[in-house]
Each structure stands twice: as C-alpha cells, then as structure tokens.
Amino acid sequence: MKTKAAILTQLGKPLEMWELEIPALKPGQVLVKMAYSGLCHTQLNEVKGLKGEDKFIPHTLGHEGSGTVVAIGPGVTKVVEGDSVVLSWLKGKGMDVPSSQYQSLHGSVNSGAISTFLEMAVVSENRVIPIPPEMPLKEAALLGCAIPTGAGVVRREMKLKTGQGFAVFGTGGVGLSALLAAKHAGANPLIAVDVQEEKLNTAKRMGATHTVNARTQDPSLAILEITAGQGIDYVFESAGTKEAMEKAFSSLKAPGLCVLAGNLPKGEQITIDPFDLIRGKRITGTWGGASQIDTDVITYAQHFLEGSFDLTSLITHITPLSEINDLLSLLEAGQVGRGLVTF
Secondary structure, rough: OOEEEEEEOOOOOOOOOOEEEOOOOOOOEEEEEEEEEEEEEHHHHHHHOOOOOOOOOOOOOOOOOEEEEEOOOOOOOOOOOOOOEEEEHHHHHHHOEEEEEEOOOEEEEEEOOOOOOEEEEEEEEHHHEEEEOOOOHHOOOOOOOOHHHHHHHHHHHHOOOOOOEEEEOOHHHHHHHHHHHHHHHHOOEEEEOOOOOHHHHHHOOOOOOEEEEEEOHHHHHHHHHHOOOOOOEEEEEEEHHHHHHHHHHHHHHEEEEEOOOOOOOOOOOOOHHHHHHHHOEEEEEEOOOOOOOOOHHHHHHHHHHHOOOOOHHEEEEEEEEEHHHHHHHHHHOOOEEEEEEEO
C-alpha cells in the first residue's frame, strides 16, 4: 500500500511530494487515514532549520491531526478499525513506538511516533485518541496541539478564575485557543495583542474585550492603561518573538504569571528585569499546556458539541496537501490563525 506525503529533504527548502510505501505495522502501531492535519510554527521552524541540526533528513512532518483508523498492529487495545481519532504529539495511554521508516524511489524516509503530512499515517498507539463519532474531523484536528496547548495553559497551569485579567500575545491558532479557554473561564478583561489587524478582528469576534496592535502601540503601556495602571493577572505568549516575550512579561501585575509557548530560533535569548521576580512576577514555559491528552480531548470535544467552544472560528485556511508550501509561506507571513491541510 502506498501514500503521498510531504517530505523534508533539505533545511530551508520547500517540502517535496513523494510517494511512500507504507511499512508493516509493528506491535503498538496504528494506521490512520488522515482527514485533516494542523500546521503550526513548530513545523515552520523545523523546515527553516531554526531548531538546529537535523540528523534524520529525509523525514515526514506534522504532529496534529484527525482521521479514521484503517488498521491496528499487534497488541493495540486503545482503538479499533473504523474509530474516529485525534492525533497528537502529546503522549497518552498505550504503547510508545518512537519511530517508523517508509520506503520510496529515493530511498528510506524516517518518521517519528507521529506524522500527519501524509494521506496514510503510521502512528504510535499512545499518540491517538478515540473521539465521539459525532465530532467533526475538521474541528477535531485542532485538538491534537493548538487547543491542548493554549487551553491547557489556561485550565491546568494558570487555573484562571472568573473576573481575573488575561492577555494573549500572538493570536495564531495556539493563542486563539488560549483566548477561547479564557473566555470560557470568565476572564475580564480579555486582551488580544498582535501585529495583524485582521487577526485582532478575529480575536474580537471570539470574545476579546480589548485588542492591541503592537505594530502601532506599545502593548505594555496599552495594557497598563486598560487595567488602570495595575497590569494583568495572566499573560500567555505565543507570538514566538523576543520582543513579544519581553513585553508579555512586563505587562504583568505583581504577583502575576506569564507563560511562554512561542518558539525562538535556537540560541536566541530574552532579557527581563530580575527585580520584577522579587516583586512576585513569575515566568515559565509550557510543555503542551500540561495536558492530560486522553481526557482533555474528550472534554474539549464535548464543549464544542455543546456550543461553548467555537473551534470553527480558529480555522482560517484549509489547503490540499499538494499546496502545503503555500500554507507554510502564509504562516511565516503571520497571516494564518490555524491552517489545516486536507486530504
């Protein structure tokens, strides 16, 4: 059996469309017919070589998606053929199979425990989560990375309560996911910061009480003005720039918590005032929003089906696999909320 896939063959170059031979399933592996794959800055940074040396080229890519189980390997008990599933880079229950290898006319192609930029994907059991059949696969694709990271930070790490202030720097897919969860929790004010007016308009439609264009305003000063000089209780940074991270931290009240989710190029550093730490401000990173992926996916799916989680508005672009490089270019230009590849 064969599959088409978008392959990273050289850092800084467009992905190439190759036809791959699907390998026999190992114990603990699942074969998924992909419906949608999410696309985020992690893949963009990987393609551009901003994460450093890549020893596994050529290899597959993608770590968030949705689809239908076609076959299961020996020992798999978490899913059965025909199940609708979310695919996530976050580890859940089940066997952990860290790698696969496809064959092509160009030779062997490496693949990790999860890849989603291909029509048929061999995935480790612990990276698939069965979902209710009534959950649309388009919106379900967001539940593998964007929502668990953004909403997970708000729910599990900030534990934001009704009436507390929240600001998000960067209103791409992960940032909007955090905004969605903050709205669900009753945050007030709910501030969105970005440099793209169109993305700020999307944030406004999704519940932001205030928007700040960091291209024309100093976001720290704007947030101080909105909060009557107090600063904000919680800040989530997903813009992935040095300036955004520094401004996000300086926008906090003391005490307050700033969580960084953006990815800087390898070796780039940020600067903060240590006296702010003495005053009680805190800054930390996140690993997937501390999500418990098997249960959290079901929670978010239920919120969507009940109408309290507007996942649909997060999706700004849907592109066929053959045009994935165009979508990567739009993402790099900051013009994408959450982009999906469709199969």
